[in-house]
Amino acid sequence: MSSHPDAAVHPEATGPAKSLVLKHSAEQPLKIYAGWFCPFVQRVWLALEEKQIPYQYIEVNPYHKPQSLLALNPRGLVPTIACPVHDGSTQTSKPLYESTVILEYLEEAYPDHTPRLLPSDPYNRAKARIWVDYVTSRIIPAFHRFLQFQGDEDPATGLEKARREFLNHLKEWAREMHSDGPFFLGEQITLPDLVLAPWAIRLWVFDEFKSGGLGIPAEGEGGEDEAIWSRWRKWLAAVEGRRSVRETMSEKEYYLPIYKRYADNVAQSELAKATRSGRGVP
Ligand SMILES: N[C@@H](CCC(=O)N[C@@H](CS)C(=O)NCC(=O)O)C(=O)O
Numbered sequence: 261m262s263s264h265p266d267a268a269v270h271p272e273a274t275g276p277a278k279s280l281v282l283k284h285s286a287e288q289p290l291k292i293y294a295g296w297f298c299p300f301v302q303r304v305w306l307a308l309e310e311k312q313i314p315y316q317y318i319e320v321n322p323y324h325k326p327q328s329l330l331a332l333n334p335r336g337l338v339p340t341i342a343c344p345v346h347d348g349s350t351q352t353s354k355p356l357y358e359s360t361v362i363l364e365y366l367e368e369a370y371p372d373h374t375p376r377l378l379p380s381d382p383y384n385r386a387k388a389r390i391w392v393d394y395v396t397s398r399i400i401p402a403f404h405r406f407l408q409f410q411g412d413e414d415p416a417t418g419l420e421k422a423r424r425e426f427l428n429h430l431k432e433w434a435r436e437m438h439s440d441g442p443f444f445l446g447e448q449i450t451l452p453d454l455v456l457a458p459w460a461i462r463l464w465v466f467d468e469f470k471s472g473g474l475g476i477p478a479e480g481e482g483g484e485d486e487a488i489w490s491r492w493r494k495w496l497a498a499v500e501g502r503r504s505v506r507e508t509m510s511e512k513e514y515y516l517p518i519y520k521r522y523a524d525n526v527a528q529s530e531l532a533k534a535t536r537s538g539r540g541v542p
Contacts, residue, residue, distance in 0.1 A: 264324060265528045267321060273319070297514070301338050303458055304362050307366050308366070309504035310377070310504050311366065333355060337357060337542065359455075360393075363455070389451075392455050396455065402426040404522070407469070407523055408527075423466075442498035476489060
C-alpha cells in the first residue's frame with residue numbers, strides 16, 4: 261500500500277505536550293491512542309487532565325495506521341481508547357472511539373473524579389449537549405470550509421462568505437454562554453468548553469494562511485457585536501490560560517505544515533475529504 265499523502269507529520273509531541281506525554285508513558289489500564297496534533301484527541305486529553313484520570317498515552321500516526329490501532333478501531337481514527345473492563349477476577353480492555361462518546365464515557369466511568377464536566381440537573385445537562393453538538397455539527401465544518409476555501413474574494417460567494425459563516429457560528433455559540441463566565445456554563449470548565457477549545461487555540465491558522473485573516477474585530481471595534489465579541493475574548497483568555505490546554509499543546513512550527521495542507525486544500529484526511537464533500541466531520 262502506498263503511503264498516505266498526509267503521513268509526513270512530525271512523529272511526536274513537542275514543547276509542553278512532550279513533557280506531558282513523557283509523564284504518561286507508563287503502562288496504565290486506560291490507554292489513549294493519540295496523535296499529538298489532533299484536535300479531536302485534544303478534547304479527550306483535556307478531560308483526562310482536568311479530571312486527573314490515570315492514563316497511558318500512546319502516540320500513533322492515523323495516516324499510517326498501525327495494526328494496534330486498526331484492531332481497536334476499524335476506521336483507524338484517533339482518539340481511540342482502550343477501557344479497562346473487569347470480567348470476574350480478570351481485567352481486560354475494550355475499545356471506544358469518537359471523541360464526544362469518549363468524553364461521555366469518562367464522565368460516567370470515573371464519577372469520583374472532579375471537575376464534573378456536565379451539570380447534575382437533567383435539563384441543564386441536555387442543554388449543554390446541544391451546544392456540544394453545535395460545535396461538532398456547525399462550528400467545525402464551518403472552520404474547515406473557511407480554512408480549505410479556494411477561490412475568489414467575492415463577498416457573496418467567496419472567501420468572505422466562508423469567513424462570515426464561520427464567525428456567525430462562533431457568535432451564535434458565544435450568545436449562549438453564561439453572562440459572566442468565564443466559561444460556557446459559568447465558573448467551572450465543562451464539556452462545551454473542552455470540545456471547542458482545540459479549535460479556538462488554532463484560530464491563528466486563518467491569520468497565517470487566509471487572505472484577510474480571521475476577522476474577529478479587535479477590542480472596541482466590534483460595532484453592534486462588541487458585547488458578544490468581548491464575551492468571546494473573555495472565554496478564549498480563560499481557555500488559553502487553562503493548565504490542561506497549555507500542557508497539551510505542541511510547538512507551533514510543527515502544526516504549520518499540517519495546517520498548510522488544509523489551507524491549500526490538498527490534505528487527504530477523512531476530515532478534509534468530509535469538508536470537500538459537504539459531509540461536515542468524519
Ligand atoms: N469524529 C471523530 C474524528 C476523529 C478524526 O478525524 N481524527 C483524525 C486526526 S485529527 C484522524 O484520525 N484521521 C485519520 C484519517 O483521516 O484517516 C472524533 O470525534 O473522534
